[in-house]
Amino acid sequence: MYVYDQYDQKIIDERVAQFRDQTARFLDGKISETEFLPLRLQNGLYLQRQAPMLRIAVPYGLLNSKQLRKLADITRRYDKGYAHISTRQNIQLNWPALTDVPDILAELATVQMHAIQTSGNCVRNTTTDQFAGVACDELEDPRPYCEIIRQWSTLHPEFAFLPRKFKIAVCGSTEDRAAIHHHDIGLELLANAQGEIGLRVLVGGGLGRTPAIGSVVCDWLEKEHMLTYLEAILRVYNKHGRRDNKFKARIKILVRAMGVEAFREAVEKEWATLKNGPTTLTEDELIRARSFFDAPDYAVLDRAESTTELQAACDRDAIFGNWVKRNTQDHRVPGYRIVTVSLKSTGYAPGDVTAEQLELIAELSDLYSFGEIRSTHEQNMVLGDVPISQLYALWQHLQGAGLATPNIGYLTDIICCPGGDYCSLANAKSLPVAEAIQARFDDLDYIYDLGPLELNISGCMNACGHHHIGHIGILGVDKKGQEYYQVCLGGSQSKDASIGKILGPSFKQEDMPDVIDTILSTYVTLRQEEESFLDTYRRVGNEPFKERVYAPTH
Amino acid sequence: MPRLIKNGAVVDDSWTALDHDTVAPQAGQICTLPQWLQLSQKKGSAVQLEPAEEPDILFEHLQEIALIVINFPVFTDGRGFSYARRLREHGYRGELRAGGHFIRDQLTYLRRCGFDAFQMDDESELEAALDSLGDFTEFYQAADDQPLPLFRRRV
Incomplete structure (x- = not known):
């Protein structure tokens, strides 16, 4: 993974010192609430219902065991002994004290971590495929590009006061696991007819109040131009994005208002001044960025042999076998598998992880997965490089810690925001x-x-729980002071991206399990052969579900 | 005489403040954009841009203008940052001043975008604000103060 040199460390350290001074001036009454707001947000700090919430950046979801141990330590010393994985692959603390935040940031800086731009109207943490570098369907590892974007966007002087937040995602594989169609900018690595790899640039996707699928603004961009092109897009947005209404301030509204053609023209015009300038990427920089994501020292293993070995182990223990089937995936290197550590066991908030679990995952990553861990936008964690021969031992540890619920990709692997229990924006x-x-x-x-x-599930229109792109999406709404829940069906975050359609009037909280039950049994009745829920929904549409869910009860 | 930060020090402002009502600004007075457009002599002129006024209209006269003020009615409206960069990228070398309500914590970003003068709402803050100009000594991006991005400078 990326390792800071003296430059990166200096920038992060100077940022901590700056925020320490800003916090002191705020506590001293020298900065008003309004002026402190963007300063603290751009350091990840929200003032919430119960306490401040600190969102720590996990650049493109990659962590090492040392960082995980530090996070565990921080949650114990400054919080309540647990953390939460967000849908931007970041880590949130729900109970820090404002006065401790500069110290927490200083602690994070000692392990090359920070909370820069995890909130506020600026470029946020760039996200990517949680299986980057190990996925079988990968064309090229997206992480070097994410790191280049991280550096470019970190404390960018021109784009710290944008009309609204700005999210970028990068995908380098056939299947899109980074939801690039639902980002302000989605970058897709793809090959041209000559086999060269370049970027397709999508702009104006998003969730929130006005969900939208990104439009192709550039079909093929040579990698060296990535940053200057991003800069041109951001500049058009910074100058022309709406600032009069925060609900219409995202770039998707601008793209829609201008039309894709006019938007593209405006970008090209800005790009003309920037293209081939000093921000053009050099071959050396691309090589340097890639060098941090070189394959670890894999053992040379025989694919057939390890498959047989795994099959035998699964046959010996059916519960283990089931976990392997549900929570692990093929790895591009023979003899290895990708393991998803489920943070979705019933009775615990989706994405929550305790200090003890963080330490255990750190230890297991050292033992079995080259000391690296990934956080996912589905709010789980991943050990990306586990030798098949070690899977059983790993599973036993995970099982003992409640981290092996075999539900990855199934109904109970729910994506869920913290909602009204914590968040002051939530309606429900x-x-x-x-x-x-x-x-x-x-x-x-x-x-x-x-x-x-x-x-x-999202607790409000801001859609942190990505409800529009769930096959089943649930949105908390406020109906005359009462918490109600609206259901939408048919969303998808994959390359066949779609936005869920609202089923009808909203429901009371206690009715939700029944409503979901009816939706599921309707699917089971209607499905043909191998159809998934999404396939069936796309074939039959909203109507049959609506009829059943809103049928008068007898 | 009003004071401001210029080239890293607190100095007196030698320009006469903007007067929206005047039809004929005097020499040495800052003009609104409409007033400036009426000027027959652009050499040595000073003009203030509001957030909705893009700087492109000035491009033809960048060699003649002595002062461009970019006004920030609210500090969260970041359009002026892009305007400043565009002006510098198009070769403007005169004084580029941030005016209005911005905060000292934005000074590093403003300077990086090409501003070299800062006229703050509250003059009593100026001396203290000088400290904020030194918040960062290293940067990732290319900008007006550092034409090369870090990736072209790493050793």
């Missing part, structure tokens, strides 16, 4: 809904029979 609670659904559907055979299913 989201965690109790997730828990009630997980509790109702605790029959693993039934959830496996339902097949791959993404259920996403």
Whole structure:
């Protein structure tokens, strides 16, 4: 993974000192609330319902064991002994004290971490495929590009006061696991007819109040131009994005208002001044960035042999076998598998992880996965490089710590924001809904029979729980001071991206498990052969679901 | 005489403040964009841009203008940062001043974008604000103060 040199460290250290001074001046009454707001947000600090919330950046979801141990330590010393993985692959602390935040940031800086631009109207943490570098369907590792973007966007002087937040995602594989169609900018690595790899640039995707799928603004961009092109897009947005209404301030609204053609022209015009300038990437820089993501020292293993070995182990222990089937994936290197550590066990908030679990995952990564860990936008963690021969031992450890719920990609692997229990923006609670659904559907055979299913819950329109792109999406709404839940169906975060359609009037919290039950049984009745929930929905549409869900009860 | 930060020090402002009502600004007075457009002699002129006024209209006269003020009515409106960069990228070498309500914590970013003068709402803050100009000594990006991005300078 990327390792700081003296320059990176200096920038991060200077940022800590700057925020320490800003916090002191704020506490001293020398900075107003309004002026402190963007300063603290751009250091990840929200003032929430219960306490401040600190969002720590995990650049493109990559962590090492030392960082995980430091995070565990921080949650114990400054918080309540647990952390939360966000849908931007970041890590959130729910209970730090404002006065401690400069110290927490200083602690983070000692392990090359920070909370820069995890909030605020600026370029946020760039996200990518949680299986980057190890996926079988990868064309090129997206992480070097993410790191280059991280550096370019970190404390960018021109783009710290944009009309609204700005999110970039990069995908380098056939299947899109980074939801690039739903980002302000989505970058897709792809090959041209000559086999050279370049970038396709999508702009104006997003969730929130006005969900939109990104439009192709540039079909093919040579890699060296990545940063100057991004800079041109950001400049058009900074100058022309709406600032009069925060709900219309995202770039998707600008792209829609201008039309893609006019938007592209405006970008090209800005780009003309920047193109081939000093920000053009050099071959040396691309080589340097890639060098941090070189393959670790894999053992040379025989694919057939390790497959047989794994099969035998699965046959010996059916519960282990099931976990392997559900929570591990093929790795591009023979003899290895990718393991997803499930943070979705019933009774615990989706994405929450305790200090003890963080330390255990750190230790397991050192033992079995080259000391690296990934956080996922589906709010789980991943050990990317586990030798097949070690899977059983790893599983036993995970099982003992409640980290092996075999539900990855199934109904109970719910994406869920912290909602009204923590977040001051929320209209409704989201965690109790997730828990009630997980509790109702605790029959693993039934959830496996339902097949791959993404259920996403957001507590408000800001859509941190990505409800629009869940196959089933749930949105908390406020109806005359009461918490209600709206359901949408048919969303998808993959390359066949779509935005869920609202089913109809919203429901009370206690009715949600029944509503989901009816939706699922409708699917089971209507599905043909191998159809997934999404396939069936796309074939039959909203109507049959609507009829059943809103049928008068007898 | 009003004071401001210029080239890293607190100095007196030698320009006469903008007067929206005047039809004929005197020499040495800062003009609004509409007033400036009416000037027959652009040499040595001074003009203030508001957030909705893009700088492109000035490009033809960048060699003649002595002072461009970019006004920040609210500090969270970041359009002026891009305007400054565009002016510098198009060869403007005169004084580029940030005016209005911005905060000292933005000074490093403003300077990096090409501003060399800062006229703050609260003059009593100027001396203290000088410290904020030194918040950072290293940067990743190319900008007006450092034409090469870090990746072209790493050793």
